[in-house]
Amino acid sequence: MTDTKDDLPMFAPDWDQPVRYMLRTREWYLALGYNNPYVWAHYLEAPFQPLKKPLAQSRVTLITTAAPFQPDKGPQGPGAPYNAAAKFYQVYSGDTDQDHDLRISHVGIDRKHTSMEDSGSWFPLPAMRRAVAAGRIGALARRFHGAPTNRSQRHTLDVDCPEILQRCREDGVDVAVLLPNCPICHQTISLVARYLEEHGIPTVVMGCAKDIVEHCGVPRFLFSDFPLGNPAGRPHDPASQDQTLELGLRLLETACGPRTTMQSPLRWQGPADWRLDYLNVERLSAEELARLRAENDHAKEVAKNIRATTLTEKA
Numbered sequence: 001m002t003d004t005k006d007d008l009p010m011f012a013p014d015w016d017q018p019v020r021y022m023l024r025t026r027e028w029y030l031a032l033g034y035n036n037p038y039v040w041a042h043y044l045e046a047p048f049q050p051l052k053k054p055l056a057q058s059r060v061t062l063i064t065t066a067a068p069f070q071p072d073k074g075p076q077g078p079g080a081p082y083n084a085a086a087k088f089y090q091v092y093s094g095d096t097d098q099d100h101d102l103r104i105s106h107v108g109i110d111r112k113h114t115s116m117e118d119s120g121s122w123f124p125l126p127a128m129r130r131a132v133a134a135g136r137i138g139a140l141a142r143r144f145h146g147a148p149t150n151r152s153q154r155h156t157l158d159v160d161c162p163e164i165l166q167r168c169r170e171d172g173v174d175v176a177v178l179l180p181n182c183p184i185c186h187q188t189i190s191l192v193a194r195y196l197e198e199h200g201i202p203t204v205v206m207g208c209a210k211d212i213v214e215h216c217g218v219p220r221f222l223f224s225d226f227p228l229g230n231p232a233g234r235p236h237d238p239a240s241q242d243q244t245l246e247l248g249l250r251l252l253e254t255a256c257g258p259r260t261t262m263q264s265p266l267r268w269q270g271p272a273d274w275r276l277d278y279l280n281v282e283r284l285s286a287e288e289l290a291r292l293r294a295e296n297d298h299a300k301e302v303a304k305n306i307r308a309t310t311l312t313e314k315a
Contacts, residue, residue, distance in 0.1 A: 046217040046258035047197040058174035061141035066102035084299040107182035109229030118235035161195035190216035
């Protein structure tokens with residue numbers, strides 16, 4: 001005799017589990033007519049650096065995939081569609097003593113369930129300042145850093161990772177907190193975290209795409225089961241943002257080895273079935289898929305031109 005789900009009312013629905021973003025992305029692009037599925041970064045081993053001093057004595061930096069607002073680049077505010085024109089392809093840095101207008105319209109977040117109204121849910125500089133004021137961490141590094149969301153793993157590893165490491169060393173960074181947003185962001189940030197750990201800087205990744213981060217293999221990962229675009233906590237909820245940062249800090253202190261994942265106990269405050277929508281081809285008609293293919297082709301061309309211009313200017 002076996003139990004049925006009707007006999008076990010405390011069971012959650014089958015869909016109430018972390019979204020399989022790698023599978024969704026693969027099925028999405030195949031449905032759009034692209035027959036070369038992306039190969040995600042995957043390592044058998046992960047580096048690990050223990051903390052060299054207590055967090056209350058440590059200088060901490062923030063690494064993000066959010067982009068500085070560019071007024072001449074089209075819609076980038078709350079409710080903005082995917083905007084490839086707002087992408088960036090070089091590492092940038094910002095003064096942690098100043099406020100910054102960083103946005104996430106340039107990446108593939110969950111636009112149905114994420115409003116993009118509160119940057120505290122993806123860029124926790126205010127929460128980190130509160131942690132410094134409370135004595136939880138010793139100090140913020142002079143600068144935070146923006147990591148370009150790049151599909152080329154080789155470019156991330158050969159160009160962006162060394163640049164971020166150099167800037168961290170210039171600022172005397174002891175610890176790095178890294179926050180991705182879209183699926184590719186999670187891979188980029190995972191590669192950066194691995195690189196920093198290999199060169200002596202302890203890290204924690206705080207994100208929402210569990211499968212991508214664990215597939216790559218990082219030292220420490222705080223997983224929030226939220227729609228993409230909210231790695232730092234729920235929007236308009238500073239308490240959840242402080243709690244999310246605190247969980248990341250605890251993971252830095254308590255992880256005893258690489259590939260340590262902690263799941264946040266916080267639940268998303270919205271429809272519980274949000275997991276069923278992101279890149280779900282089963283919920284789209286043939287006409288919608290054709291329209292999305294055309295939009296994606298246009299976005300790729302825009303991004304290609306921006307990157308070519310950026311590389312030319314750098315040269």
